[in-house]
Amino acid sequence: MSFLTEVYAVAWSDIRFMRHNVRNILISSLMLPILYLLAFGYGLKAGDVEIEGQMIPYLDFVIPGIIALTSLSSSFSSTSTRMNVQRLYYRSFDEMMMCPLSNSAIIIGKTALGMCRSLLSCSLMFIIGYVLEPSYMNLTPLLVVSVLLACFTFSLLGETAALMVKSHQAMSTFSSLVITPMTFLCGTFFSVAALPEVLQGLLYALPLTEASVCIRAAALDVYAFPYWALGVLALFALAFYLIDLYLIKNRKI
Template sequence: MINTGAFKIINRNFLAFKQTISISLIWLFAEPLLMFLILGYGIGALIDGVEGMSYFKFVAPGFMIATLMHVCINETGIGFFTKLQEQKKLSQLSLVPISKRQVILGEIYWGAIKGLISTLLMLFLSLYIGLIPGVKVFSILVIFVFTAFIFSSLGMMISSLSRDQNSFILFQSLVVYPMYFLSGVFFPLDQLPSFLFSISLIFPLTHAVMACKALTMGNIESIFFINLAVLFIYGFIFINVAFVNMKKKLNIIFNL
């Protein structure tokens, strides 16, 4: 449940979002949707099929999850870090009765909301053209919400540990890009060499993609619940590390 302080942060971010809503919606909707269509109708036309289905159907759930991850990490990662270190937009919060924990939670929730927004058009299109069965939409949305919170927490954790923007560049290069390409989004994981396959299982995105694909394909087996358990553990770690370290940074701004 979202507490009052966290809701104030969400509302504050929404008001700022409205000021640049045209550009923001292009970034959230147009760019991912264009890539989605290129993958499905462009590259998909060159591939006969993957695992007994069209390439578009194979890639759709994973690409939506990967897009969600990208938006969430950027919003609570470099986005929040910029507010914190350069724009000093949070300094005014020291004048209102709101705790540091509520600030952190509010930013994480807002990052998750933006991530979810970025998947909506792709999800509706997938439903319309039959890539995802209608009866699975609610279950998929639950996975999206769960995953959005986890990756938003990851972005906040990285923001809490970073000293400058170079830290984010390093994180993108060493973690986000390998995770994006090695998590079963664009091709089956069994195509990877054994050592890369082992590495891919470390990534939270891999487990999110596997869980989402299991739902869309109707293959709910024991591994599905293992994927959810792994995601829960990652989420617990990310948010607690973020709380501990980000509170220290907010102490400086709040002059405590």
């Protein structure tokens, strides 16, 4: 209970921030996924996509990919931007570090904003997908677990970026070098299995690929769920957590 109280104390201000800006957050979180849906889902007018021997209409294929992409963009941007402002401008993060709070509570608490925002955005995106393609989109327990883990992983990644960079310009560079390539290359808009094995290995080294694979398999529910990908995504979350813990413990912030 003491640990949960500390987590809540860290997350309280971010949750209040989201509560007072929920309309703007919803609009900004949904605009990009909807544009991707219109551009790739309807604009390309692609045919069926083969996954694990199953032929899937491209629109049904791309909607879970956009949900995975939403978990990345909403979690990362909200967590990294908020922490970056707190560290570099208000210096409130430094003040929080002087409070009698455990490092783990700080790390977990700072994921609250990213997780809440991305879960809300992913839920709305799933509802849109279900309205468009009710015969394919399924709300399953594995889908809930996959989305939760993806949101948590990318919130931790946002913390990692925010703790490492020294300026907003550096954060922009990080996004350009890491987030933008993941957006377009990690199986959100195409099947990674169609690429050469060397490229597949490179893309599976990025967490959004595993998130896309898990969310698509759970949402479509037409082929076996890749538990190995869920395990790899959990390892990414653990790795980001340990990096954050190292940065905070050694005050390299």
